[in-house]
Amino acid sequence: MDTYYNPDDLGKFGDMGKESPELWNAFMKYYAKVFEAGALSEREKALIALAVAHAVQCPYCIDAYTRASLEKGSNREQMTEAIHVAVALRGGASLVHGVQMRNTAEKISF
Amino acid sequence: MAPAQNPVLPFDDALKSCGLFPLTAEGVSILQVNLGRRCNQSCEHCHVDAGPGRREMMSDGVMEKVLSLLARENFSALDLTGGAPELHPRFRELVSRAVSMGRSVFDRCNLTVLFEPGMEDLPAFFVRHRVAVYASLPYYRREETDAVRGRGTFDKSVRALELLNAHGYGMEGTGLELHLVHNPAGAFFPAPQAALEAQFKVELEKKHRVFFNRLFTITNMPIARFDSFLQKSGNREAYLTRLAGAFNPAAAKGVMCRNMISVSWDGHLYDCDFNQMAGLKVNHGAPDRLDDWSRKLLERREIMTAIHCYGCTAGSGSSCGGETAP
Ligand code: SF4
Ligand code: SF4
Numbered sequence: 238m239d240t241y242y243n244p245d246d247l248g249k250f251g252d253m254g255k256e257s258p259e260l261w262n263a264f265m266k267y268y269a270k271v272f273e274a275g276a277l278s279e280r281e282k283a284l285i286a287l288a289v290a291h292a293v294q295c296p297y298c299i300d301a302y303t304r305a306s307l308e309k310g311s312n313r314e315q316m317t318e319a320i321h322v323a324v325a326l327r328g329g330a331s332l333v334h335g336v337q338m339r340n341t342a343e344k345i346s347f
Numbered sequence: 348m349a350p351a352q353n354p355v356l357p358f359d360d361a362l363k364s365c366g367l368f369p370l371t372a373e374g375v376s377i378l379q380v381n382l383g384r385r386c387n388q389s390c391e392h393c394h395v396d397a398g399p400g401r402r403e404m405m406s407d408g409v410m411e412k413v414l415s416l417l418a419r420e421n422f423s424a425l426d427l428t429g430g431a432p433e434l435h436p437r438f439r440e441l442v443s444r445a446v447s448m449g450r451s452v453f454d455r456c457n458l459t460v461l462f463e464p465g466m467e468d469l470p471a472f473f474v475r476h477r478v479a480v481y482a483s484l485p486y487y488r489r490e491e492t493d494a495v496r497g498r499g500t501f502d503k504s505v506r507a508l509e510l511l512n513a514h515g516y517g518m519e520g521t522g523l524e525l526h527l528v529h530n531p532a533g534a535f536f537p538a539p540q541a542a543l544e545a546q547f548k549v550e551l552e553k554k555h556r557v558f559f560n561r562l563f564t565i566t567n568m569p570i571a572r573f574d575s576f577l578q579k580s581g582n583r584e585a586y587l588t589r590l591a592g593a594f595n596p597a598a599a600k601g602v603m604c605r606n607m608i609s610v611s612w613d614g615h616l617y618d619c620d621f622n623q624m625a626g627l628k629v630n631h632g633a634p635d636r637l638d639d640w641s642r643k644l645l646e647r648r649e650i651m652t653a654i655h656c657y658g659c660t661a662g663s664g665s666s667c668g669g670e671t672a673p
Contacts, residue, residue, distance in 0.1 A: 278542065279539070304535055307531070307533070307535050308531075308536045308537070309539070309542070310539075310546055313490070314490075
């Protein structure tokens with residue numbers, strides 16, 4: 238293995254069903270259901286997935302949901318805005334922990 | 348460049364897997380006529396390799412044969428394509444004679460051609476002959492459209508849509524049909540047709556105040572210029588594999604070649620415009636020239652298939668009339 242991430246590995250995702258097919262099948266059924274149109278459209282769900290893929294920094298998911306977003310009719314402007322939502326949340330989540338820093342500093346300082 | 352190998356099963360094997368082999372026609376209801384390769388544009392996805400430099404155009408002799416066929420045979424529609432069919436010097440004559448014979452006419456229009464010299468009368472001509480206009484517009488934004496069709500195309504296309512709307516096309520109650528045709532701007536599949544149509548309607552109305560009737564989505568076919576793009580960009584294997592992986596028997600059942608014949612600028616017969624570009628004439632005992640036309644042999648002919656047929660059978664299917672298995 239040259240790198241931890243290999244694009245071909247995405248095609249081997251199904252191998253994860255080999256040791257515990259029951260859990261795998263249940264997961265896949267659930268996964269497929271989640272992405273069906275419901276109160277949100279398939280396009281909106283793909284955009285959420287794209288944003289989450291960036292938040293969890295999964296290259297497989299970024300690959301898959303870039304394509305999925307385009308194939309549901311989104312454009313790069315919408316996709317870029319979706320990523321900024323993830324970025325804002327990640328940044329905001331770090332920043333809001335600054336309050337803990339302040340609390341701790343407060344507690345141990347004169 | 349070395350000829351590309353195909354990474355997927357032959358298309359006939361996919362047909363066999365669902366009992367559709369051999370694929371046969373069920374009639375010849377639509378006559379599609381390709382008037383030539385000349386076009387005022389040179390789009391990235393063009394399966395015809397059309398462009399301003401192309402000289403192949405239908406001769407007077409072939410045109411007469413088309414007209415005589417239209418006069419003696421019944422077709423539900425005459426579907427005109429190219430290149431830009433309107434650039435053919437006898438385009439108007441063909442349309443008006445077909446209409447006077449009672450045939451409906453579809454024009455596959457790239458929109459920008461309306462601004463070419465000598466085309467000023469086209470919208471009014473379309474109205475008089477109640478031609479149904481199938482206009483290509485890859486996307487509702489400038490960025491994607493210009494990436495496919497060249498800089499400035501989007502703005503010009505919007506102006507053409509305004510012009511057609513002003514003539515009543517795409518407007519409620521006129522019965523003048525203006526449909527848009529969407530191709531993805533790259534090596535990926537089109538969005539579901541109904542959802543994309545809704546997006547196009549909202550965006551084009553909101554930002555540009557232009558209107559249309561239906562949107563049809565077409566999968567990019569791995570032939571000619573788009574195939575070169577696939578090869579150059581290293582996407583060919585993945586694209587073909589995905590097309591084949593998305594093979595849908597219901598879409599295969601509804602492929603457009605089962606109900607049409609495509610005539611080339613030089614008077615040969617093909618199962619569809621894609622086979623025309625791949626050089627695959629009608630065969631399996633059916634005549635491949637206008638001169639030898641036989642409805643009996645053509646309407647039950649076995650269709651010539653190739654790897655690009657996967658483009659018609661992926662997912663919800665694809666044809667000149669959009670999805671075939673929504
Ligand atoms: S896709 Fe249509 S408009 Fe574009 S070059 Fe080909 S024939 Fe012309
Ligand atoms: S490419 Fe042509 S011959 Fe092949 S399935 Fe599509 S319409 Fe039929």
